Amino acid sequence: MKWLRLGIIVATGWSLITSSVHANIPGGGTGTGPNVTLTDNGSTVTLDNGIISIVCTKSGGTINHIYYTFNNGSGTQTLDLLSGGHNGGLLYWENSNNQGLSFTYSLVTDPASNGGNYAEISLVTTSEPNDVLEVHYSLLRGSTGFYVTAMYKHRSVDGTFGLGECRDNIYAGSIFNWMSVDGARNRLMQVSGGSAIGVQGAPKEVSLWTNGIYAGQYEDKYKYSADLGVNHCWGWSSVGSGGKNVGLWNITASSEYYNGGPLKLELMEHIGTTILNMLNGGHYGMGSDGSFASGEVWTKVCGPYFIYCNHVSNTLTGTNAPAQALYNDALAQTAAEASAWP
DSSP: OOOOOHHHHHHHHHHTGGGOOSSSOTTSSOSOSSOOEEEEOSSEEEEEOSSEEEEEETTTTEEEEEEEEEOSSSOOEEEETTTTOGGGSEEEEEBTTBOSOOOEEEEEEOGGGTTTSEEEEEEEEOOSTTOEEEEEEEEETTOSEEEEEEEEEEOTTOOSEEOOOEEEEEEOOTTOOEEESSSSSEEEOOOSSOEEEEOTTSOTTOEEEEESTTTTOEEOGGGGEEETTTOOEEEEEEOSTTOOSEEEEEEOSOOTTSTTOTTOEEEOEETTTEEEEEEEOOTTOSSOOOEEOTTOOEEEEEEEEEEEEEEOOTTSOSSHHHHHHHHHHHHHHHHHHHHTOO
16 A cells, blocks of 8 residues: 655645745745755664754654754754653654554655655554554655654454544653643743642642742643644744743644544643644544444544744744744744645
């Protein structure tokens, strides 16, 4: 079986660039830059285009480093946008409620074979009996982010199986302090220095801030849910004192592959600088039919979706102005990605 490759979607996107009304183009950046390279380090593999460099751990299928090279007015610098994040900072996978998955790595597209324009790798797990998750990471020349595609399969040789919650989680770095779920939930967050207590009689996820910038207010992760058919861009920014005026975003060009349809409500982010993509989410019900008979053949492709990095000038100071500028640019990138969806 031949997979529908990201290249088909990307090619469609490039054909629309000249007529696009958006300042941003699919993949971000300008589409020009150094050759894409792929370096096999043994236990890890690095995809690099001179702007974005991602380091993938083969056995775990995780992205453990996202290096972003940019110049916002203080000279060229490179930041690891995952550095200092929870559990070391990483992008990891959950498949049918299981974490700590084991993967087998393979090279899909060697950039040396296409003039340095494009690289793609595949990681396949059979950690969960009777179920396969295949993950693709892809990088284009000049892109200011990378594409992720997840493929879930139940094969003719597989037995009875129930598909549980499936998602990827990004633990972003410690520099991030501004959460953007949507236009209404777009604010500075208490990511360190505050303290909270549990609330008697409330769900365990609910707490009450006792000090910090939101002292006296309630906190819980369900406040940061959104309809998958409406929300296509969410992420974190690093702004204010000690901030870097950079952002890290999850961008979806389409919501057609999510379970539950466009009115499906799901979690988007957590306060601990976490970015979620609930590909088969179990929160709030809807779209929970994931039961397969022995030998039933089924495949579902989720994505490709875009992990986007951006920056704004360091002349934008404080928190609100740079955070809004980063969010507005991410929204423009979302529109560009949607224009490329076939």
